[in-house]
Amino acid sequence: MKLKAVMFAIAFTGLAVGAVAAADEPQVVRQALMKKVGGAMGALAAVGKGEKPYDAAVVTASLTTISESSKAFPDQFPVGSETGLETEASPKIWETPDDFKAKALKLGADADALLAAVPADQAAVGEALGVLGGNCGGCHQAYRLKK
Numbered sequence: 001m002k003l004k005a006v007m008f009a010i011a012f013t014g015l016a017v018g019a020v021a022a023a024d025e026p027q028v029v030r031q032a033l034m035k036k037v038g039g040a041m042g043a044l045a046a047v048g049k050g051e052k053p054y055d056a057a058v059v060t061a062s063l064t065t066i067s068e069s070s071k072a073f074p075d076q077f078p079v080g081s082e083t084g085l086e087t088e089a090s091p092k093i094w095e096t097p098d099d100f101k102a103k104a105l106k107l108g109a110d111a112d113a114l115l116a117a118v119p120a121d122q123a124a125v126g127e128a129l130g131v132l133g134g135n136c137g138g139c140h141q142a143y144r145l146k147k
């Protein structure tokens with residue numbers, strides 16, 4: 001009886017660890033980072049288009065999210081994570097990793113430059129979107145598979 005309970009506990013722990021590992025898979029982590037970047041760009045776009053009133057706190061938080069997420073992003077492509085979990089990562093990432101990383105860090109640097117002088121009104125947010133947005137298409141074109 002006691003042994004059964006112990007074995008059940010071990011089996012159950014194994015399941016729990018398995019679930020955590022899935023959320024930790026690099027494919028899942030990097031997709032979540034990009035979703036955060038996309039969400040932050042959406043929040044900035046709402047301000048830039050005048051759909052939402054200018055709010056310095058929202059602008060700062062969005063730029064911070066873009067900065068932090070884009071810097072963490074290139075570390076989520078270890079060998080072995082080329083496929084699976086619906087990844088859209090192109091094999092080219094592993095062929096020219098330095099260029100890929102530079103593109104990610106460029107987005108981070110652009111966000112940092114904007115954080116150093118936070119866009120102060122709707123028009124400035126619109127300009128910032130242009131600067132940041134140039135990074136998205138450039139990298140997706142080269143390194144994201146089209147579905």
Ligand code: HEC
Nearest residue numbers: 031034035038041087088089103104107135136139143144
């Ligand atoms: C350094 C390259 C790079 C840059 C810069 C970049 N992306 Fe991505 N993005 C990718 C890659 C690679 C994927 C596919 C990741 C995967 O599926 O494993 C992706 C996926 C995405 C996704 C889909 C996430 C999902 O799976 O749900 C969104 C949304 C996205 N990017 C938005 C953006 C936006 C907005 C920008 C610009 C602010 C941006 N990205 C800049 C490389 C980049």
